[in-house]
Amino acid sequence: MDLDYGPEYDTFRQQVRDFIEAHSHLAPPCATRAARPSPEAVKWQKLLIENGYTARTIPAEYGGYGAEPDILKSRIISEEFSRAGVPGGLTNQGISMLVPTLLELGTEEQKQRWIEPTLKGEIVWCQGYSEPGAGSDLASLKTRARVEDGNFVINGQKIWTSTAKQADMIFCLVRTEPDAPKHRGISYLIFSMDTPGIEVRPLKTMTGHAEFNETFFTNVRVPVDQIVGARGQGWLVANATLGHERGMLGDPGALENRLQALIALMQEERIGQARAIDNPVLRDRLLALQAEVSAMKCNGMRILSNSLKGESGGMAKLIVKLQSCEIAHQISALAIDAMGEIGTLYHGSPREREGGAWQWNYMFQLGLIIGGGTAQIQKNIIAERGLEMPREPKLAKVSDAAKATADIERHKQGSA
Amino acid sequence: MLRDAVARCLADTCPLDHVRECAELDNPLSDKVLGAVQDLGIPGMLVPEEHGGLGMTLLDAAIVAEQLAYMVAPVPFLASHVLAPIALSEAGSEEQKAQWLPKIANGEARIAVAISETVEARDGAGVSSADGKLSGTALFCLDFEGADAYIVADAGGRLHLVTADALKLETIRLTTIDRTRSVGELRFEQTEAEPLIDDNGATTARLRDAGRVILAADSLGAGQAMIEKAVDYSGQREQFGRLIGSFQAVKHMCAEMAARHEPCRSLVWYAAHAFDSIPEDASIFACHAKSHTGEVHRFVARTSTEVHGGMGFTDLMGLHYWFKRIGFDRQALGGPETVRAELAALQGWIKAP
Numbered sequence: 067m068d069l070d071y072g073p074e075y076d077t078f079r080q081q082v083r084d085f086i087e088a089h090s091h092l093a094p095p096c097a098t099r100a101a102r103p104s105p106e107a108v109k110w111q112k113l114l115i116e117n118g119y120t121a122r123t124i125p126a127e128y129g130g131y132g133a134e135p136d137i138l139k140s141r142i143i144s145e146e147f148s149r150a151g152v153p154g155g156l157t158n159q160g161i162s163m164l165v166p167t168l169l170e171l172g173t174e175e176q177k178q179r180w181i182e183p184t185l186k187g188e189i190v191w192c193q194g195y196s197e198p199g200a201g202s203d204l205a206s207l208k209t210r211a212r213v214e215d216g217n218f219v220i221n222g223q224k225i226w227t228s229t230a231k232q233a234d235m236i237f238c239l240v241r242t243e244p245d246a247p248k249h250r251g252i253s254y255l256i257f258s259m260d261t262p263g264i265e266v267r268p269l270k271t272m273t274g275h276a277e278f279n280e281t282f283f284t285n286v287r288v289p290v291d292q293i294v295g296a297r298g299q300g301w302l303v304a305n306a307t308l309g310h311e312r313g314m315l316g317d318p319g320a321l322e323n324r325l326q327a328l329i330a331l332m333q334e335e336r337i338g339q340a341r342a343i344d345n346p347v348l349r350d351r352l353l354a355l356q357a358e359v360s361a362m363k364c365n366g367m368r369i370l371s372n373s374l375k376g377e378s379g380g381m382a383k384l385i386v387k388l389q390s391c392e393i394a395h396q397i398s399a400l401a402i403d404a405m406g407e408i409g410t411l412y413h414g415s416p417r418e419r420e421g422g423a424w425q426w427n428y429m430f431q432l433g434l435i436i437g438g439g440t441a442q443i444q445k446n447i448i449a450e451r452g453l454e455m456p457r458e459p460k461l462a463k464v465s466d467a468a469k470a471t472a473d474i475e476r477h478k479q480g481s482a
Numbered sequence: 483m484l485r486d487a488v489a490r491c492l493a494d495t496c497p498l499d500h501v502r503e504c505a506e507l508d509n510p511l512s513d514k515v516l517g518a519v520q521d522l523g524i525p526g527m528l529v530p531e532e533h534g535g536l537g538m539t540l541l542d543a544a545i546v547a548e549q550l551a552y553m554v555a556p557v558p559f560l561a562s563h564v565l566a567p568i569a570l571s572e573a574g575s576e577e578q579k580a581q582w583l584p585k586i587a588n589g590e591a592r593i594a595v596a597i598s599e600t601v602e603a604r605d606g607a608g609v610s611s612a613d614g615k616l617s618g619t620a621l622f623c624l625d626f627e628g629a630d631a632y633i634v635a636d637a638g639g640r641l642h643l644v645t646a647d648a649l650k651l652e653t654i655r656l657t658t659i660d661r662t663r664s665v666g667e668l669r670f671e672q673t674e675a676e677p678l679i680d681d682n683g684a685t686t687a688r689l690r691d692a693g694r695v696i697l698a699a700d701s702l703g704a705g706q707a708m709i710e711k712a713v714d715y716s717g718q719r720e721q722f723g724r725l726i727g728s729f730q731a732v733k734h735m736c737a738e739m740a741a742r743h744e745p746c747r748s749l750v751w752y753a754a755h756a757f758d759s760i761p762e763d764a765s766i767f768a769c770h771a772k773s774h775t776g777e778v779h780r781f782v783a784r785t786s787t788e789v790h791g792g793m794g795f796t797d798l799m800g801l802h803y804w805f806k807r808i809g810f811d812r813q814a815l816g817g818p819e820t821v822r823a824e825l826a827a828l829q830g831w832i833k834a835p
Contacts, residue, residue, distance in 0.1 A: 361749040361770070
């Protein structure tokens with residue numbers, strides 16, 4: 067990890083500051099939860115790409131800025147935007163998950179067609195992975211596609227499709243080879259959400275909002291060339307994408323922003339005359355979380371620095387989703403504790419703080435601990451891939467054995 | 483490279499059996515291991531080149547500390563090879579530097595360091611200075627056994643050098659859980675001392691930062707060893723006809739250790755680098771590294787012990803040497819709560835405690 071700043075970087079930092087000062091009046095408000103970027107957010111995104119402050123290392127031919135990777139410059143950009151309280155580039159499932167997947171595994175035509183409008187916020191994507199019967203055991207998914215007249219014909223159901231209502235496009239896992247072993251029968255398709263036969267129903271969660279949807283497919287026809295990777299290789303493609311999702315859910319910059327908001331809150335909220343931060347127990351918890359966030363930031367720099375050297379992220383990367391989601395949840399929990407009874411206000415109540423955002427976060431982040439690979443699945447991954455611990459032995463399926471016995475019994479009775 | 487050299491040297495000279503032998507003695511520090519470490523030039527790491535040292539950085543020292551803890555090496559390091567050279571380089575007079583630094587570098591002299599009372603005073607300890615003489619008590623003097631001199635902070639944070647043969651100096655060995663390190667108590671009664679430069683406690687603050695980073699690095703190395711041992715053990719031990727490591731209950735204990743431990747590595751490295759090159763981050767990250775590794779490795783120490791089941795609790799396995807090293811690292815130069823209180827003041831959230 068080489069973190070020495072030199073004069074070149076001081077100049078670069080000044081450039082970023084100058085840019086922010088000159089343009090911050092054009093920036094959309096921070097932290098909107100809108101799935102579809104507003105027109106001003108799209109404009110801001112384009113301005114950031116042109117200046118190399120987002121999509122920085124994505125090749126210019128695909129609509130990125132095309133800079134050489136430079137960990138320090140990336141860090142300076144994120145620091146300066148965060149310091150100024152100005153939003154950086156867009157993050158959504160298309161930009162954080164699909165774009166890296168296409169760059170890695172897409173055809174030239176797919177890259178040309180989809181990456182640029184996705185980066186610019188013109189095309190919004192949703193992800194069709196989980197199903198009601200395929201959560202942690204994602205590879206057992208049952209949504210199927212048969213080939214008919216040059217089209218895949220898709221039938222089935224997906225769940226947890228966030229932004230499906232607003233999305234233009236979906237990247238979706240479907241079973242195309244029903245007879246192959248479960249991991250080898252899946253394909254990764256991309257298609258328009260306007261395709262006939264798609265129905266999206268909002269899925270209301272404990273937060274009281276419908277952040278997710280259920281999506282139903284009835285004879286949805288998709289041209290066979292709208293596949294990423296080959297038929298039956300969707301599991302490999304999806305795993306590339308899941309790696310990017312683990313990265314997105316574990317962005318240390320986002321943790322830092324939540325922490326800064328918490329520090330501000332604790333300096334603002336009063337318990338009697340004293341500030342919440344004057345309470346030594348609350349303050350100690352805050353400092354312990356600050357150390358956790360600092361460690362994750364340093365861990366993030368290490369991952370970046372390794373990836374620039376072409377080394378794999380190793381353990382440093384495997385732990386990110388588990389740790390970040392847990393820390394984010396603890397940040398919200400402390401915010402609520404620091405507010406006490408005020409912390410319970412929600413549903414637009416009088417005296418509610420920040421639109422109930424802390425309670426929403428506290429609940430939603432519990433969802434994130436479960437989603438994107440549960441904490442328990444993450445621990446299996448860390449243990450088996452990271453620590454190379456022995457896998458769970460596969461038990462003979464009790465149901466199969468019972469079924470076989472029953473078949474034999476039936477057979478006996480039939481022949482008797 | 484440095485890391486591999488130290489690891490190789492310790493693998494040869496510092497097997498667990500040797501640690502056990504040393505731990506039974508009143509003075510647990512091992513001449514054999516110290517000799518081997520000296521051959522690598524470790525004592526001179528932080529001594530400037532013009533005084534016969536290697537002029538290396540705290541980041542280098544952190545890497546060595548990690549390896550020493552990984553092997554629970556019973557050698558002086560933190561005070562004698564890190565804090566003393568920093569104190570003399572940054573606040574020693576030219577005569578003091580010329581007298582001590584070359585001897586530290588070539589292993590002829592070792593200096594112990596007592597600054598605990600500048601973090602928090604226990605049992606009424608504390609040292610006052612007047613007219614070149616010290617009075618009072620300093621507890622938890624680090625790398626105590628066999629020291630040729632002591633660097634001691636007074637109540638104002640100014641550092642003083644006292645030679646081991648000074649009159650009216652009483653030295654009392656303290657025995658901690660960690661039998662791989664040596665600490666002691668110094669009692670002064672109008673004891674002759676040479677002051678270092680008066681810089682309003684700036685160098686003492688640097689020593690606290692450096693000490694905390696090195697203790698964090700030590701905790702990191704000991705934690706790494708404990709995680710590896712838990713993973714190894716769970717890959718050998720069978721119960722219910724299975725390797726216990728194939729049970730998710732065990733697997734998840736190991737994964738939690740790894741998940742909390744891994745970011746500490748980057749945090750400690752960054753804290754060491756900040757000490758060397760980024761003054762505005764140095765104290766803040768030293769505090770974060772110290773308090774955070776204190777918390778994480780307490781969890782690692784108990785969890786690894788649990789993964790080992792009953793064997794982890796026995797002396798046979800020797801796991802407790804690492805457990806105790808982590809226990810010492812957590813409290814020395816301020817436990818997590820104390821250090822976090824300092825951090826709050828450092829960031830201007832509250833007035834200095």
